[in-house]
Amino acid sequence: MNLLLAEHIEKQYAHHKALDDVSIAVQKQSVFGLLGPNGAGKTTLIRIINQITAPDKGELFFNGEKLQAKHVSQIGYLPEERGLYKKMKVGEQALYLAQLKGMKKSEAREKLKIWFKRFDIYSWWDKKVEELSKGMAQKIQFITTVLHQPQLLILDEPFSGFDPINTNLLKEEILKLRNEGATIIFSTHNMESVEAICDHIALINQSKKILDGNVKEIRNSFKKNIFEITFKGNLIAFTNALWTGYELLNTKSDGDYTIAQVKTLSSNNPNELLKSVLPEVEVHGLQEILPSMNEIFISKIKEQNNLQHG
């Protein structure tokens, strides 16, 4: 079941086309990664989902219904460029933003207390935002985004500005929210975090969607049949064993062990590979190397850009 469905979205600005026939489907209770280089059109798409701007063409559905004004209270949005009123007190401000999302003041206050205690920032309630560090302000911003328990959370580069400890805390919170039933659209350049938390992705480049699907399936479909073998023994004997049907990409030694990356040329069967090398060396580990999202990202975008310019 899809929580959000965007079909054939187009958006034209005065000087350029921001989105060209982009469709995405976001499954309920999943983390959906919206990837792409700067200026690809991610923010425009997010703004359209948030009903900040309207698309020129295409339709959006939320929970099967046509996306409309009442859905605003079901969406929580953390923009990439974010901020708070500097002169306003933290608690007051969080209450204000919650009320704008349609929460009652008393209800918002109760929930805020719980979140503030959980993040261990309850003592900041009466501080002005300008007295806080950037990381502290980010935490408050995150709380105000999720406070009204939206069905859909849209997080644009949520980790920028966080230190590793808080990044981890946030990752855990995001996964926890998903497990509790929330659906999350997650826009980022940080490919490591994509592999760690995204279930599905869509890659947008130059206003067009160029790739989408399940993260594991995508990585599998992009695999180049490379295996990493860790062994003890003679490197020359190992090399000789891979004389036909294999390509030895590189080797490095790690104490008594040698780690080698081997690309299979004919069959992609790790058993065949093992059979070839077992008589020669003592194998300690074998692992298939899947391409990282980062590699896929770069190669796909280069491919498209070359198509356009070549």
Added chain:
Amino acid sequence: MGKIGIIIQREYFSRVKKKSFIIMTLLGPVLMAAIMIVPLWIAMQDKTVQRIQVIDDSGLFQNLLQSDEYNQFDFTPINIFTAKENFYSTDYNVILYIPPSIIKGNYNVQLFYKKQPGVSTEMFVRSQLEERITDMKLFANKIDVELIKKTKTKINLSTNKIEEDGKSTQTSTTVNMFIGFVGAILIYIFIFLYGVQVMRGVIEEKTNRIVEVIISSVRPFQLMMGKIVGIALVGLTQFLLWTILTFTIYTITYTVFLGKVDNKIEQIEKIKQSQLEKGPFNAPEEIKKMDSSEVIQIMRGLKQIDFVALFLCFVFYFIAGYLLYGALFAAIGSAVDNEADTQQFMLPVTVPLILSFIVAQSIMQNPEGALSFWFSVIPFTSPVVMMVRLPLGVPIWQLATSMLLLAAGFIATTWLAGKIYRTGILMYGKKITYSEILKWLRFNS
């Protein structure tokens, strides 16, 4: 409460709670009162009797200088040197030395003092001497001094308005002008002060980057209107507090200083009434004099103005004028990244406002001319210009046209500003030009 209400609330309370607001609100009337009271107080302080020792070596002025309540001339036949030597052992405040050379036309006269005498004393002495010398010169040329004095005339022009139904009321043009002008200045300042606050507020939200979070919850138009209305309420609060405080201070000053004048008017009216029965020219000289005195005229003028109607009109122009310009200021704020970039867009907004202020001054010359009419009907200038005209009396149809056009004007500018605003607030790091803004107006987002 609707979302726009929540926004209005925040805009209002975040400003009203500021220390600067509280200080300004309290200080305003105190400053105004000070402007009213301090000159009065100073004038009273000045009224110590100056005893002037006159040493007239020319012999021309013997006992010709006339003392008044506060300046007493005292002719002494002693030498100026002895006088100066003994100055501190006498109780004279000032020595006036008239040297003999004055006969030959060298009009240098000296004043010596222990403590600087007031300007009024200096002026009094100078005018006394000048008058005497003028008299002497007239006399020397065989011109009748008394005749000259009789030809000097002072006219008291009392203005009366005759309505269509023949009812006549005495008005005071000067007072009406003054009141209208004060109203106009207030509107002018209010629009500028709070219009710029709207603009700053928009820029603040934009540079803080909170705007995107907010417009994912409310429509940009709601945010803009919430801000404009919230700030308007701040202005009205401040104005109301100022009025109440100033009125209180005014009432106190009025009863203390001007109560007597009020009594006199009643007295005169009563006497006039009884005199009318006997015949118009039998009024005692004193009463005639009092009737035409300026203070009485002003007080009568004040009593003639319909303050309730005037106040209601003022509030309308105050609010509508502000809304018209407030929306434009919001649009400017949305189009720029920081306050320094506002200059180029401020010009077309401030020009009509400043123009209306300039026109307001020339309208005083001709309150019912074509210039007055057009500028008090065009929405961009009407709030200020109409205020000047109002106490002088404006035909109802003109007032109605002006108000209707102003209402239409602020709906139009708000609509236009809304279109600029919703595109502008999401634009960063780009120098915005007029042609860019025109594109925003044409492309719907």
